[in-house]
Structures are given as structure tokens and as C-alpha cells.
Amino acid sequence: MVRLQGVVRLGHPRWLLPVASAALGERTAQLGTHGSIYVTSDRALQTSASASGSPSQRSITRILGAGAALLAAVMFSPTPATAKKEIAILPGSRPPAPVAPKSTAPVEKPAPATVETSSAPIEPLVSDSREHRDDQGRLILTREEVAKHKTPKDRIWVTYKEGVYDITEFVEMHPGGLSKIMLAAGGSVEPFWSLYQQHRKPEVLQILEPYRIGTLEGGAAAAATASAAVADPYASDPARHPAFIARSERPYNGETPGTLLAASPITPNEIFFVRNHLPVPHVDATSYKLTVEGEGTRSLELSLDELKSRFRKHTVTATIQCSGNRRNEMSRVKAVKGLAWDQGAIGTAVWGGVRLRDVLKAAGEAGGAGEGRNAVSSRRIESDGSALGVLLRKASLRMTRSYGTSSLKGTTRTRRRGRFMAHQFRCTRPCPFTTMYCWRTR
Ligand code: HEM
CATH class of the missing domain: 3.10.120.10 (Cytochrome b5-like heme/steroid binding domain)
Incomplete structure (x- = not known):
């Protein structure tokens, strides 16, 4: 199993692979700001998606990112509120x-x-x-x-x-779930x-x-x-561009005004929509480490600079949007719970980054039984249980559930559609702290 986890911005689209976030949810609460990637057999992936056991018990390969921001934010979705009623x-x-x-x-x-x-x-x-x-x-x-x-x-x-x-x-x-409210039992x-x-x-x-x-x-x-x-966890949240239409202040959620969104095909960094569920975590790009470890690999630790210098840079132009975008319009048909977005929780950027397959290869990751070079179909995964899956999650603040996603490991290895880890926004500038520090994947 390979696990990727880190801290990036806490908000991101929710539309990808909620299964993995269920598997990953509770553990992030114990991990603070550390991150990891697991690659696992698909059977274990399925098991872990429904159970809360230790991922290390099932892991074959493990990548731990320590100390700073690392997130496959595009792919991540919030943990389903299993305890919600x-x-x-x-x-x-x-x-x-x-x-x-x-x-x-x-x-x-x-x-x-x-x-x-x-x-x-x-x-x-x-x-x-x-x-x-x-x-x-x-x-x-x-x-x-x-x-x-x-x-x-x-x-x-x-x-x-x-x-x-x-x-x-x-x-x-409790609408926020039993496990959350019980954190306060016996206290304030x-x-x-x-x-x-x-x-x-x-x-x-x-x-x-x-x-x-x-x-x-x-x-x-x-x-x-x-x-x-009681310390204010939002006290050091970054300043926001005044052009944003703020949909909530704490946590901050802001959408890009329609007129600016339509002004250029690439959304300016400064007004790229912001989606947060919690305060913006502190991450230090200079001390950030990504550790790769596990069966079939040699232990590998990479700084952000090393990730940039050791691996070929790729760029991808991609549009992302919050799954709740245009909720205001939906609510006119039927009331929908959530932030009242108009159309601006969407943006297009040119992302610069490295391929996950290159990082795994550098760690000597050998692949698993039945693993092909190209993407493995979900049907095959379900039938023989031998192909590998990837769980990705970011760490987050203590007391919070994690955000995570999964994919077939095969998709991380293909040349044309392999998973991509972005560390740059518009190709040259580091992903801004306020937006998604510092990784996204697709
Ligand atoms: C007796 C105390 C509490 C009451 C009466 C209460 C009440 C509520 C209510 C009414 C909501 C829905 C809010 C909305 O969507 O507009 C909510 C959501 C929530 N609550 Fe509580 N709550 C309590 C304690 C806690 C505690 C101690 C936590 C600890 C973490 C917590 C975490 C949450 C979360 C995470 C949500 C979901 C927020 C979201 O989805 O945006 N609550 N609570």
C-alpha cells in the first residue's frame, strides 16, 4: 500500500473518490500535519475503505510526508460524514x-x-x-x-x-456527527x-x-x-483579495466574481476560488519532507526542492470546481445545505508538477502481482484482488477528519494518464499558500 498524506489548504473539491476518504478519515486526526501515500492491494483497499484498522498493517509501500504541506487536493474529497444523521x-x-x-x-x-x-x-x-x-x-x-x-x-x-x-x-x-461532539464530552x-x-x-x-x-x-x-x-485558530489566516465574493469568513470561502472569471481563460492566482473547511494550516516549504517507504521500496526522503530538481516537470492545464458550485441556483429548485455559491467556485490554471509514477519509481517501487503498465480496470480489481490501489490523503489539523481519495495504482503508472502531483500554479510560481499549498494531483 502506498499512502500519500500532507497538509495543504483545507478546502478543495469534494467530487472525487469519497471511498478512500472514508478509509482515511479518522487516522488523520492522530497524525497532525504529517502526510502519507499508501499503495495497497485492491482487496486491502476495499477493506480499508470500510474498516478503521491501522493502514500500516496492510501497507506494502508507504510514503510519508512530514512537517509541511503536501496534498493531492484536486483529488481529495472530505471524509463522508458516516456518523452524520x-x-x-x-x-x-x-x-x-x-x-x-x-x-x-x-x-x-x-x-x-x-x-x-x-x-x-x-x-x-x-x-x-x-x-x-x-x-x-x-x-x-x-x-x-x-x-x-x-x-x-x-x-x-x-x-x-x-x-x-x-x-x-x-x-x-448532532448534524456534525457523534464522534465530533464527543470530543467535548466532560468539558467546554x-x-x-x-x-x-x-x-x-x-x-x-x-x-x-x-x-x-x-x-x-x-x-x-x-x-x-x-x-x-481559547486561542483563535483563524488568527493567522492569510489576507484575501478584495475581489473575492466571500461566502463565509471563518472558515474563509470566496468565489471569483463572474466578470473576472470570464475575462481570461486562465484564472489569475490571486482570485482563484478558495474553499476551506477549517483554518489554513501552517506549512514550511523549506522543511517539508516526503518519505517513501515500505515493502518493495527503499526508504526515500525528498524535500520539496529535491522533488522539483530530481524529477521531470510536467504541466497540465486543468479546470477544477467545487462540487457545490452554483448551489444558489440549485436551492431555487430545492433547498440544498451548504455554502451558497453562485457560479464562481471554479477556476482554470496551468499546473506544474511531477508524476507520481516517477516518484514511486525513484523509491524502487516494484509493482504488484497482476500489475500492468496501463490502467487496471475496476472490474479486474474486484474479481481477482491482485492489482494495486493507491490511497492518497492529506493530513489536517488535529480534531479533524482527513480529506482523501484513492485510485488504482495502475493509473499512477501510465504515461498518458498517470497521476500528477502539482506543486506549481501557472507553471512557474509555487502554489500559493492561500490557495492550495502545496500539492495537487490529478
Ligand atoms: C452541544 C454542543 C453542540 C451543538 C448543539 C451542535 C450543533 C450543531 C449544529 C446545529 C450543526 C449544523 C450547523 C449547520 O450546518 O448550520 C452542527 C454542525 C457541526 N458540528 Fe456541532 N454542535 C455541538 C458540538 C460540536 C462539537 C463539540 C464539535 C467538535 C468538533 C462539533 C462539530 C461540528 C461539525 C464538524 C459540524 C458540521 C459542520 C459543517 O458540515 O459545515 N459540534 N453542530
Whole structure:
């Protein structure tokens, strides 16, 4: 298996090969800003697409990119939200009955994939002591008490500002998925919401409010101090060209105005549409390393400069667009969830880069049984399981799912249609940090 992973811009078209992103999703959360490529037998590829086991157990060849931005962004699609549920969440939905804090209960193991709430009768929150209630009669709770409630068995509590909420009944309905919301179990949602700023709107607070069970000790003043200590992950996002039509600020998403898009066949770098799901990660092109390793290869580490100097440069003129482009028009027919793009989430560039097959060859990658020189058909892959597939994914910020894709390994090896890793935008300039630092593949 060959795996490619790295950090590039966090936004990119979602229309390619979601299967691999499912296989890759959870692991990126542990990898931070490192990246990798796996080439695997197609059987393993299929298995890994549906299972969450360690990729290294199945890997034959592994390419790890460490420390900086490397992404097959054109090909990558966001991890399918396997945990997402299409359940309508309405502000003011019925809150669960409050429960008494179990201060002596042991902290349980991490949350399971599904939530099984305790069948024990729910006791009301009561306090004999007036000083342990706020002016609404709600219990005053410490952060330590909240921290003991992070499993369904003990109930799942979170804090937002000075409020304490029992969200046990809500977590399965969370539009962003169970695994995401459970990251905040027993603590504050604020560090997570500073990343996913989609929550900063009244509707979300309306959903949350009915779940309120208490108030943090110290009240609003103490909570404000704690909130102020949460670092702003968007603070160092790059400046954007004023011509963009911003569709959201945090994360930043901007489309190219139609008049400028039509002005030239090649879209100027500065106004190439920007699609992000999260803050722009920091990458250092000078320290970036791509490591190739695994069975059938010798270990190889390449800097970005080496990739540029050691391999023949190829150029490709290609148009990419966000799969949600023109969503505004679609929404006029039927409401569609997502960014309200007009027609400008599209752009054409001349990409400069190297062929993935050249990089694999340099690592002495031998190919697998049944591997031909030309692309292998998906039918053959399904029938004999001997041909190879390539999983590509980029690393991303911690706490986030990865973006990834896959292809048949054969397609990386063909001359005419082999996969291509772009490191330059319009042939000569490095891919801009603001747009897609620093790899794309096609
Ligand atoms: C009790 C706390 C929470 C509530 C009430 C809540 C509510 C919501 C709602 C209403 C949405 C849909 C927003 C929209 O599409 O307009 C959403 C999406 C989402 N939430 Fe939460 N959330 C909570 C906690 C969390 C936490 C702790 C995380 C941690 C990572 C998280 C991650 C996400 C993600 C990733 C999405 C999807 C965003 C997207 O698709 O653009 N949420 N949440």
C-alpha cells in the first residue's frame, strides 16, 4: 500500500473518490500535519475503505510526508460524514430530564460508536444548599464535576460559557456527527467551536439551551476568563483579495466574481476560488519532507526542492470546481445545505508538477502481482484482488477528519494518464499558500 498524506489548504473539491476518504478519515486526526501515500492491494483497499484498522498493517509501500504541506487536493474529497444523521434538529427541542451529578462515579473509557444511555431512573437535580444554586435555581457545578460526565453511562455534560448542559440525548442527533461532539464530552465546547465556527449562530444556541442543567462555579466572569484563553485558530489566516465574493469568513470561502472569471481563460492566482473547511494550516516549504517507504521500496526522503530538481516537470492545464458550485441556483429548485455559491467556485490554471509514477519509481517501487503498465480496470480489481490501489490523503489539523481519495495504482503508472502531483500554479510560481499549498494531483 502506498499512502500519500500532507497538509495543504483545507478546502478543495469534494467530487472525487469519497471511498478512500472514508478509509482515511479518522487516522488523520492522530497524525497532525504529517502526510502519507499508501499503495495497497485492491482487496486491502476495499477493506480499508470500510474498516478503521491501522493502514500500516496492510501497507506494502508507504510514503510519508512530514512537517509541511503536501496534498493531492484536486483529488481529495472530505471524509463522508458516516456518523452524520439526517435528523431535523429544531431549536427548542425537548430537553432531557436533568440528572444529579455523580461526583464519585469513575471516569469511563472513551465514548462508544453508539450511545446507550443508562436505564437507571433519572433523578432530578437537587441541592439542599441555597449557595449551590444560581439565581434561576440551577445547580452550581465545578469544572471537575462536569469532567466526570463524559460517557452515556454517566451522562454527557458539556459547558458553554457559564452554562452546563446535559447533551446525552442530543449527541446522536448532532448534524456534525457523534464522534465530533464527543470530543467535548466532560468539558467546554468552546475550543471546538472556535475551530468549527459554523456554531456561532443563534440557531445553535437555541438548540443547546433546553439542555441546560446548571451553572459553572464562578459564573459568567470566570467563564469569560476561560473563553478568552481559547486561542483563535483563524488568527493567522492569510489576507484575501478584495475581489473575492466571500461566502463565509471563518472558515474563509470566496468565489471569483463572474466578470473576472470570464475575462481570461486562465484564472489569475490571486482570485482563484478558495474553499476551506477549517483554518489554513501552517506549512514550511523549506522543511517539508516526503518519505517513501515500505515493502518493495527503499526508504526515500525528498524535500520539496529535491522533488522539483530530481524529477521531470510536467504541466497540465486543468479546470477544477467545487462540487457545490452554483448551489444558489440549485436551492431555487430545492433547498440544498451548504455554502451558497453562485457560479464562481471554479477556476482554470496551468499546473506544474511531477508524476507520481516517477516518484514511486525513484523509491524502487516494484509493482504488484497482476500489475500492468496501463490502467487496471475496476472490474479486474474486484474479481481477482491482485492489482494495486493507491490511497492518497492529506493530513489536517488535529480534531479533524482527513480529506482523501484513492485510485488504482495502475493509473499512477501510465504515461498518458498517470497521476500528477502539482506543486506549481501557472507553471512557474509555487502554489500559493492561500490557495492550495502545496500539492495537487490529478
Ligand atoms: C452541544 C454542543 C453542540 C451543538 C448543539 C451542535 C450543533 C450543531 C449544529 C446545529 C450543526 C449544523 C450547523 C449547520 O450546518 O448550520 C452542527 C454542525 C457541526 N458540528 Fe456541532 N454542535 C455541538 C458540538 C460540536 C462539537 C463539540 C464539535 C467538535 C468538533 C462539533 C462539530 C461540528 C461539525 C464538524 C459540524 C458540521 C459542520 C459543517 O458540515 O459545515 N459540534 N453542530
